[in-house]
Amino acid sequence: MTYLILFAAVSVAAVLSSLLVFLFKDMLHAATALAVLFFVNSLLFVMLNQPLLAIIQLFIMIGGISTFLFVGVASASLSHFRHTRMIALVVLWLTVFAAMSYPLLSGQAQFQGSSRNVLDTGSAVSSLNSSISLFYILAVLLFGIALSSIILLKKIDTKSKVRRGVTR
Amino acid sequence: MISEFFMILSFALFALGISGVAATRHFLLMILSIEVALVSATLLAVTFFYYSTQGNIMLLLFSIWGVAAAEAMVLIAFYRYMSRFEMSLDVTRLSKFKE
Numbered sequence: 273m274t275y276l277i278l279f280a281a282v283s284v285a286a287v288l289s290s291l292l293v294f295l296f297k298d299m300l301h302a303a304t305a306l307a308v309l310f311f312v313n314s315l316l317f318v319m320l321n322q323p324l325l326a327i328i329q330l331f332i333m334i335g336g337i338s339t340f341l342f343v344g345v346a347s348a349s350l351s352h353f354r355h356t357r358m359i360a361l362v363v364l365w366l367t368v369f370a371a372m373s374y375p376l377l378s379g380q381a382q383f384q385g386s387s388r389n390v391l392d393t394g395s396a397v398s399s400l401n402s403s404i405s406l407f408y409i410l411a412v413l414l415f416g417i418a419l420s421s422i423i424l425l426k427k428i429d430t431k432s433k434v435r436r437g438v439t440r
Numbered sequence: 441m442i443s444e445f446f447m448i449l450s451f452a453l454f455a456l457g458i459s460g461v462a463a464t465r466h467f468l469l470m471i472l473s474i475e476v477a478l479v480s481a482t483l484l485a486v487t488f489f490y491y492s493t494q495g496n497i498m499l500l501l502f503s504i505w506g507v508a509a510a511e512a513m514v515l516i517a518f519y520r521y522m523s524r525f526e527m528s529l530d531v532t533r534l535s536k537f538k539e
Contacts, residue, residue: 283449290456290476299468306472313479320446320490325501329482332505355466364459365452372451376444 279319286312294356307415314408330411446487453480467522471515478508 289312292305314329457477461470482504489497 279445283445286449287452287456290453293472293476294460294464294469302469302472306475309476309479313483316446316449316483317486320486322486322490325486328501328505332508355469356460356464358463361459361463364462365456368455368459369452372455373448376447376451 275319282312282315282319286316294358294361297355304419311411327407330407443487443491447484450480450484450487453477453483467518468515471511474511475508478504 286309289305289308293302293309296302296305310329310332314326317323317326317329454477457473457475457480460473460476464470464473482501485497485500485504
């Protein structure tokens with residue numbers, strides 16, 4: 273039961289963060305929401321008893337998403353326009369999701385997996401407490417440093433622009 | 441049953457990713473939505489690995505992550521090209537590339 277509640281919370285966080293990618297107007301915020309999605313995905317890997325893949329996913333989050341953050345900050349002056357049609361997004365999302373999951377939900381197709389169940393192992397959630405938690409702390413710290421340095425750079429840039437405007 | 445929950449979650453993320461590509465006209469958001477679809481692909485691959493297969497999934501996952509990395513490189517190159525010519529990030533105005 274604990275596993276189901278944890279899975280529900282993590283999956284809601286995944287869907288919300290991926291929706292926020294399109295809801296935010298600022299690219300910096302959108303890329304941060306994508307980073308949260310990567311983080312949540314690594315949590316799902318831990319729930320599937322794959323700690324090595326979770327660590328690799330964290331490294332991808334730090335390396336790849338930092339690139340998107342830099343590009344997003346650099347394009348700040350270029351991206352002020354209404355970019356996403358939200359109604360079209362929601363309608364397309366529901367249609368494609370219904371089309372993909374209908375065979376699974378209606379029972380026409382069944383997942384032919386083995387009888388191995390993550391509830392039987394009991395080690396999926398407890399593995400969070402072992403050595404992998406150090407990697408999570410490290411990843412969050414590194415990503416926080418990257419994000420805060422970008423925000424600091426933006427503030428310094430804004431102040432220098434204001435000063436130049438005053439002197440002129 | 442748990443595995444089907446994981447599959448449905450990855451279907452939802454994938455559907456959101458590809459509908460994001462169709463619904464937005466921001467160049468960078470298209471790239472980000474493709475990343476969302478790739479995340480769902482890795483999640484589905486790991487789910488199948490955990491519940492059914494006994495083989496090595498690392499090659500498949502590294503190929504997916506390699507596609508994501510290559511996509512970031514293409515993004516940077518394309519963005520540099522656009523910023524050199526002071527282009528907009530609105531993809532509906534990309535016809536200016538013909539000039």
